[in-house]
Amino acid sequence: MEVESKTSFGGMESKSKEVKVVTGGKLRPFDLVLRVVALALTLVAAVLLGLDKQTKVVSLQILPTLPPMDAPVTAKWRYLSAFVYFVVSNAIACSYAALSLLLSVGNSKGNKGLGLAITVMDLVMVALLYSSTGAAGAIGLMGYEGNSRVRWGKVCNVFGKFCNQVAVALGLSFFGGLAFFLLVVMAAFAVNKRH
Template structure:
């Protein structure tokens, strides 16, 4: 057991092992960052172009026959989707901006690396709260709720709901990418600087 723990420490202190690990981590960090960027970008685009128009019968008074009105579903109409959109755009932009910084911090600049760790964590919080909001509203639109008398909307705007669900899944995988980035940074970053 003692020799095992000594070996672990030796890879931390030994410059060769640490440099090798640093390279692997950097590659992994960059791949995850690109994936997270692409996924949040795709989530924002899928929701951004999501729009559906349907003719819906609306009854103004009970005595008159219902009138057919063209109703449109847009992400801008629901504040939860606006928040989801904003959080994905912020996360995507941050992933793009952080890439050259991460490449620059490979051989030093501990302060910048620490800021990146904290910002990765902030992205996890931001994206997961956005996903939670979109999930809650999406589920309500899909199933409705008799207690608060909110009727389902997805029976009318089926395509809009499907695209919103795809966007949510993309964003969720992107958030898991940011979580993995934060986890990798937490588990390894300081090994780089500990040599």
């Protein structure tokens, strides 16, 4: 919105145009939808991997001269630090999405400082989610393909349900990070429009 103003200085008048930017006042519906989507995706990703557990009976051969022994083996997300990081990161992002949703709704007066803080934290959530998704994805790939150099065998052929839930959680978290990224892009475009 443009506003004309007259100023006088030392008996001389000058006209100048100021551009006032209205940052708040009305809520952007797409912003709220993306925050709700990010909240839902990160919540489901954290719960899906946090509840992921599978037990199988596996034949183990301790010595070549002894017969194989059947033992129950359990795959849990807590056994790998990358999965722990993933669950905690998604829980943090989900909590932040809920908080930022409330702050965005409560920021109807357009507090610029709060808007900037929310945008910066959205960017932090993008980094957090993508780093945890990358870490968990690397371990998931190791479980799917194995690594003959360090003698890690494939485990997804035994723990198929566990690996499938990990894959779905990774996809959900990726799209949750994408929702936060789109929020940052929208904020950047809004700043660009103002100037």
